[in-house]
Amino acid sequence: MRASMATPVIDVRGVHRIYESEAGFTHALRGVTLTVARGEFLCIMGPSGSGKSTLMNVLGCLDSPTSGTYLLEGLDVSKLDDDELAEIRATRIGFVFQSFNLLPRSTVIRNVVLPLIYSDVPVAEREERAMKALRAVSLPVEYYDHKSNELSGGQMQRVAIARALVNDPAIILADEPTGNLDSATSEMVLKTFKRLRDTGKTIVLITHDPEVADWADRTVHIRDGKLLTDEQERALVAASSRQGRGHT
Numbered sequence: 001m002r003a004s005m006a007t008p009v010i011d012v013r014g015v016h017r018i019y020e021s022e023a024g025f026t027h028a029l030r031g032v033t034l035t036v037a038r039g040e041f042l043c044i045m046g047p048s049g050s051g052k053s054t055l056m057n058v059l060g061c062l063d064s065p066t067s068g069t070y071l072l073e074g075l076d077v078s079k080l081d082d083d084e085l086a087e088i089r090a091t092r093i094g095f096v097f098q099s100f101n102l103l104p105r106s107t108v109i110r111n112v113v114l115p116l117i118y119s120d121v122p123v124a125e126r127e128e129r130a131m132k133a134l135r136a137v138s139l140p141v142e143y144y145d146h147k148s149n150e151l152s153g154g155q156m157q158r159v160a161i162a163r164a165l166v167n168d169p170a171i172i173l174a175d176e177p178t179g180n181l182d183s184a185t186s187e188m189v190l191k192t193f194k195r196l197r198d199t200g201k202t203i204v205l206i207t208h209d210p211e212v213a214d215w216a217d218r219t220v221h222i223r224d225g226k227l228l229t230d231e232q233e234r235a236l237v238a239a240s241s242r243q244g245r246g247h248t
Contacts, residue, residue, distance in 0.1 A: 093170065
């Protein structure tokens with residue numbers, strides 16, 4: 001049963017993630033608290049090693065917090081077992097990656113249908129849902145029977161977004177989705193995310209590119225495993241602006 005419209009899609013409270021290795025302990029997330037509303041387009045920015053990928057893995061139920069609470073549509077996923085987490089990943093979260101992760105010798109339709117094969121969706125319904133997802137990302141119908149390795153980078157990323165949409169997830173998590181694309185193609189993909197946001201989808205996107213972040217409704221910055229406060233973010237923006245003026 002899905003949560004009400006008033007329930008945040010993402011509600012992270014005091015999350016820590018600590019990794020142990022032979023070298024010692026790594027405190028990747030330090031008390032992260034974050035709320036994302038239904039239909040919001042959020043960008044997470046941070047340098048390499050800041051904790052943004054760890055946070056994305058926690059949000060995507062690919063990793064579990066060491067402590068703290070993660071509510072996905074009101075459900076405390078930090079208390080779920082491995083099978084329950086796999087079910088959440090398959091049905092409530094759509095993933096989009098920088099490298100597309102498509103099957104190169106399979107058709108566009110086959111790639112988009114793939115997540116439905118591992119669910120209880122009837123065979124007759126699968127292709128219909130795949131075509132609906134492809135229409136949502138504005139891929140022309142003449143490409144549906146093409147193999148994915150016959151497509152351009154932008155077309156492949158739109159297929160990957162359609163695949164993320166096909167199970168009608170609560171959130172779409174996009175990890176550097178424009179990293180392998182030129183500027184014109186990146187804009188096309190970001191417009192796709194905007195259109196999806198306009199239909200009520202919740203988008204969480206990781207990027208290091210401020211121009212990509214400008215497309216989001218809201219941007220949060222992470223440093224050393226902590227989300228910056230509004231005051232810290234303003235100071236960061238001011239420092240970046242001063243640095244930019246210094247190079248003109």
